[in-house]
Structures are given as C-alpha cells and as structure tokens.
Amino acid sequence: MSISLTRYLVEEQRAKGRIPSELRLLLEVVARACKSISHAVNKGALGSELGDVMGSAGSENVQGEVQKKLDIIANNVLIEANEWGGHLAAMASEEMDSIHVVPNRYPQGEYLLMFDPLDGSSNIEVNVSIGTIFSVLKKVSSNAAVTEQDFLQPGTQQVAAGYCVYGPQTTLVLTVGDGVAMFTLDREQGSFVLTQENVKIPEDTKEFAINMSNMRHWDAPVKRYIDECLAGKEGPRGKDFNMRWIASMVADVHRILTRGGIFMYPWDKREPEKPGKLRLMYEANPMSWLIEQAGGAATNGKQRILELEPTQLHQRVSVILGSKNEVERVTKYHVTP
Numbered sequence: 001m002s003i004s005l006t007r008y009l010v011e012e013q014r015a016k017g018r019i020p021s022e023l024r025l026l027l028e029v030v031a032r033a034c035k036s037i038s039h040a041v042n043k044g045a046l047g048s049e050l051g052d053v054m055g056s057a058g059s060e061n062v063q064g065e066v067q068k069k070l071d072i073i074a075n076n077v078l079i080e081a082n083e084w085g086g087h088l089a090a091m092a093s094e095e096m097d098s099i100h101v102v103p104n105r106y107p108q109g110e111y112l113l114m115f116d117p118l119d120g121s122s123n124i125e126v127n128v129s130i131g132t133i134f135s136v137l138k139k140v141s142s143n144a145a146v147t148e149q150d151f152l153q154p155g156t157q158q159v160a161a162g163y164c165v166y167g168p169q170t171t172l173v174l175t176v177g178d179g180v181a182m183f184t185l186d187r188e189q190g191s192f193v194l195t196q197e198n199v200k201i202p203e204d205t206k207e208f209a210i211n212m213s214n215m216r217h218w219d220a221p222v223k224r225y226i227d228e229c230l231a232g233k234e235g236p237r238g239k240d241f242n243m244r245w246i247a248s249m250v251a252d253v254h255r256i257l258t259r260g261g262i263f264m265y266p267w268d269k270r271e272p273e274k275p276g277k278l279r280l281m282y283e284a285n286p287m288s289w290l291i292e293q294a295g296g297a298a299t300n301g302k303q304r305i306l307e308l309e310p311t312q313l314h315q316r317v318s319v320i321l322g323s324k325n326e327v328e329r330v331t332k333y334h335v336t337p
C-alpha cells in the first residue's frame with residue numbers, strides 16, 4: 001500500500017506532533033506547486049500553459065544573475081499557490097529583491113516561506129536536473145507588520161525544509177526535524193508517494209563535488225583537502241576518490257543524500273568580499289538541515305551553517321556539506337591549519 005505525502009504528514013503529526021494542520025497545508029501547497037513546476041520543466045522547449053519556458057527572461061535578479069523565463073514562472077507559481085491559504089505571513093525568494101507580504105485580501109498565518117524557485121536554472125537548456133529549494137520559519141516577533149527582519153533567523157529555527165529535484169524522476173525530499181523522507185511523483189496518480197524514509201548518509205565517502213576550475217582561487221585548507229583526495233591511494237588518504245560536479249546544488253545534494261559524498265562551494269579569491277556563492281537563507285540552511293537530519297554535517301569551513309546569525313536576506317555563505325567525517329576533516333584544516 002503506497003503512502004501519500006498527505007498520509008505521511010498526518011501520521012507524522014499523530015506520532016510526533018511536529019506538523020500542525022497549518023504547516024501540513026503549507027507543505028502540501030508547496031508540493032502541489034512543485035508538481036506544476038515539474039510539468040513546465042518537463043515540457044521544455046514544447047512550452048506549456050505556463051508559457052514559453054526556455055531562454056532568458058531579459059532581466060536580472062537581486063544577485064545580478066540573468067533570470068531564465070522558467071525562474072520567473074517557478075517563482076510566480078510558488079507565490080500564487082501559497083498566498084491565499086492563510087498559513088503564511090510572507091514569502092522571500094532568490095528571484096525577488098524584497099519580501100512578498102501576503103496581501104490584505106487574504107488572512108495572514110504564522111509561517112514564513114523562503115525559496116529558490118529553480119536552482120541550477122543554467123542547466124535548463126541542456127536538460128540536466130534542476131530543482132526547487134524551500135525553507136519554513138515561524139514568525140516569532142509580536143509586531144503586526146511582517147518585515148524582512150522576521151526572516152533573519154538562524155537555520156536552527158527552521159520548522160520544515162526540503163527540495164524537489166526535477167530529474168529522471170521528480171522527487172520531493174523533506175524534513176520537519178524527525179529525519180529525512182523522500183517522495184517520488186507518480187504522474188499517473190498525480191501525487192507524491194513515499195519511497196524512502198530515515199535517509200542516512202554514510203559517514204565516510206570516496207566522492208567529492210567541487211568546481212575544479214576554481215582551484216587556483218581557493219584558500220589553502222580547501223586546496224590541501226582536494227590535493228589529498230587527488231593523491232589517491234599513494235597519498236595521505238590511502239584511497240582513491242571519484243569526482244562529480246553537476247553545477248546544480250539540488251542534484252549534487254540529492255546524490256549525497258542517496259549515496260554519500262562531500263559538496264563544496266567554498267569562499268574563493270575571485271570575489272573576496274563575498275563569503276561564498278550560495279545563499280544562506282534559501283539554499284545553504286535548508287540543505288544543511290536535510291544533511292544533518294540524515295546524519296551528515298554542514299559548515300562554512302569554520303562554523304556549523306545552521307548556527308550562523310543572518311544579517312541580510314540574500315547573504316551568501318561558503319558551503320561544505322555531506323559525509324560527516326569528510327566535512328569534519330575540511331573544517332579541521334580551516335580551524336587548525
């Protein structure tokens with residue numbers, strides 16, 4: 001008997017009390033939005049009722065990155081799906097400069113939803129897996145008007161986090177703080193079905209993921225770690241390593257949750273004023289919580305990512321996450337060179 005996402009959430013609430021009905025509604029609405037995005041992604045150059053999805057939108061996001069049409073479409077799908085339900089106070093997105101407060105015509109809820117609507121969108125044209133990343137916080141301030149300040153909470157405050165990877169399968173991966181569960185989209189039924197729970201990442205690995213073209217720009221601890229991996233059996237690690245780099249964080253993290261590995265997008269000298277490329281609030285925090293909930297670790301080289309105190313909604317962070325013993329090694333190289 002297959003277990004639907006709804007049944008999983010109801011039974012989790014019954015067993016652990018972590019998913020009140022408003023949060024369950026939020027997660028089901030996000031899952032439904034991901035189904036719509038998956039449909040548009042899968043249509044590719046054929047286009048869909050959501051419009052032509054390929055190519056550039058001719059605009060830039062707050063990061064100064066060229067926006068793809070599908071970035072904008074995915075963002076709008078998530079906004080429109082979530083703003084009427086009464087479960088949210090506001091949303092924040094990689095594709096929007098400022099927060100989107102739920103309009104007065106709808107009731108406001110207590111949750112805050114952040115997302116990267118389509119991460120890895122540079123892979124759209126080449127038909128490589130991409131995904132949606134989301135993170136849920138509770139509005140804790142007592143002030144009536146929700147502001148950007150309400151979002152600036154450390155990753156330890158998340159009440160739910162996950163992603164949906166649009167690959168050979170469309171798979172929703174979710175945690176509410178009680179382990180990691182995976183749900184595969186059954187297109188015939190049109191519903192996400194539980195296909196794995198209590199996901200566990202091996203503490204050791206022989207596979208690293210980093211963009212090697214940046215090697216000359218890395219800091220010494222990262223260079224040392226990768227050099228040792230490349231030295232293989234004859235080197236200090238005494239074993240050979242494999243390398244993967246999909247340039248789609250959702251796809252790389254999904255591989256690590258599935259078979260272990262270490263993912264690194266560290267600070268580098270190209271833009272020394274930036275702590276890293278990836279964003280803390282809606283990429284690193286949700287992914288780090290998933291990784292930790294599956295027995296892995298996630299640091300910025302020096303600190304646990306989930307404990308970083310955010311100061312800006314779109315701030316960036318250096319990311320080292322995955323198999324626990326490897327992340328601890330890289331972190332040790334940073335802290336005690």
Ligand code: P6P
Pocket residue numbers: 119120121122211247248249250265277278
């Ligand atoms: P690079 C995608 O643009 C992204 O934000 C992550 O999904 C991915 O891990 C990284 O950037 C890829 O960056 O510099 O290798 O293209």
